[in-house]
Amino acid sequence: MKLRAICTDIDGTLLNSDRQLSPRTLATFRQLGPAVPVILASSRMPAAMRHLQQELGILHQPLICFNGGYVIYYEDGKSDPIQLDSVQVPVGVCQEIVALTHGTDIHVSLYERDNWYAPQDDEWTEKEARVTKVTPEITPLAPILATWHQAGIGAHKLMCMGPADQIETLQQQLNNSFANQVHAYRSKDTYLELAPRAISKATALELLLKARFGIGMHEVIAFGDNYNDIAMLQAAGMGIAVGNARDEVKAVANAITADSKEDGVALAIEKYWL
Template sequence: MNYNLICTDIDGTLLNADRYLSDTTVSAFANLPTDTVGVNFPTVLASSRMPSAMYYLQEGLGIKNAPLIAYNGGLILGENGVCIESHTMPLGILEALLPHHAKYTYNLSIYADDDWFTDQEDFWSLREINNTRVTPTYQSALDSLETLRKAQRAPHKLMCMGDVGEIDSIVSHLSDIYSDAVHLYRSKDTYLEITPKHIDKAKALRILLENNFDFGMDTVMAFGDNHNDEELIKHAGFGVAVANATDQLKRLANYVSPFTNKEDAVAKAIERFVSGQ
């Protein structure tokens, strides 16, 4: 089968133990076939990350200014950063979380467009800075709420990082009232990502293909490792789960790599299935 585009998750899928691109991965993407005028093989990064936390990886792969899918499908950017679609959540959800946040110590990070707001430099924010190479704007959550309200903006994502019990409490606090409006996704026991309900990477990729390309999902090779990749792996023409993926994702995949993200799973699958096509 011939593939026309690669769409890959980032954390736990594409990046190595150093949270970056291995030489093997960079080489695999560099060796992808080009078209008759030398244009790069289409590659789309799809992540829960904000755009700025993806740009340096695009540069590393030699696909600067390529389309991308941020916030698990909440923000779809075409070539050169042109916004195709943007899905945010009501400011009332952030407002409802503030009294709860005031009682606990978890980090509350607020993402809107390409801005990241959080109230303090702590273990969690420093960890995210290290992982994503983005520095937040430090201000109180209340000030962030007012900043967004005055600009008539709304969050693409809220992320809560902290003690497992505190994260459990957030889920209980929000799920009864806002379960129809937001998706509460735990990438780890200590991480909770809150995004608009009816978005996913597969929906976003379909929209991107309709706007920027002349082929459909059936010729896409997709890679993932976690629950937020399920729709993408299910609906891509060829879905690949890395060895460290969840059991559910492996069941949905067309191919389960014997290699983890730390063992260059994406690169090895590209070399096996795409480079020689």
């Protein structure tokens, strides 16, 4: 099998215990050279991924953002991205989901391209800003949704954060009422991430590999740890789960590497590529 591209999830996969790129990871990726397609695929927004691209020396490479809902790349010297694909949760669905959280302790953030709207500067906002190195716009969500309604746009992602029992109840409600429109998965007990049902990291990766590189999915080595990585690992020529991955992810992987905290992605690249 000839591998020609690398795609990796970020949180829980590429980053270490400090949510940073380790020296070994940086050194390994820099050995690949600029010609190797290295694609970051995450539920994050672009601004929360660009600083990692800069550290890795891959600012010229495409990004799969919002679990596949926004696929972009940047041309040299230009600040605005070129869009390969954009799929959003319709604004009417967003409004209904936000309404479901009224009277609860659940924080809902809305994401659209490189815009992050948070209703208040609370513990959830502060934690997410610290991890992603992005500052949200603190604003009531109703006016944002009203503006979106007039403009005919929606959310690339909704992030619901709150007590585990309330998040579980919300997930059940969404699965009952919006299963055909929204994919809801828990990245942790207190986090529920919502994306359009029609997309995935796998569909986005296949699209961009064909459009930008003329490469097939069978020529990709992909890394992941969570439910939203399963389809990507299954579709890749070599799907590798990090040691801390969920059991369901390990079950579909071709191989299992070390934990993310132990440079699992770097170790696998050194083994299978370099």
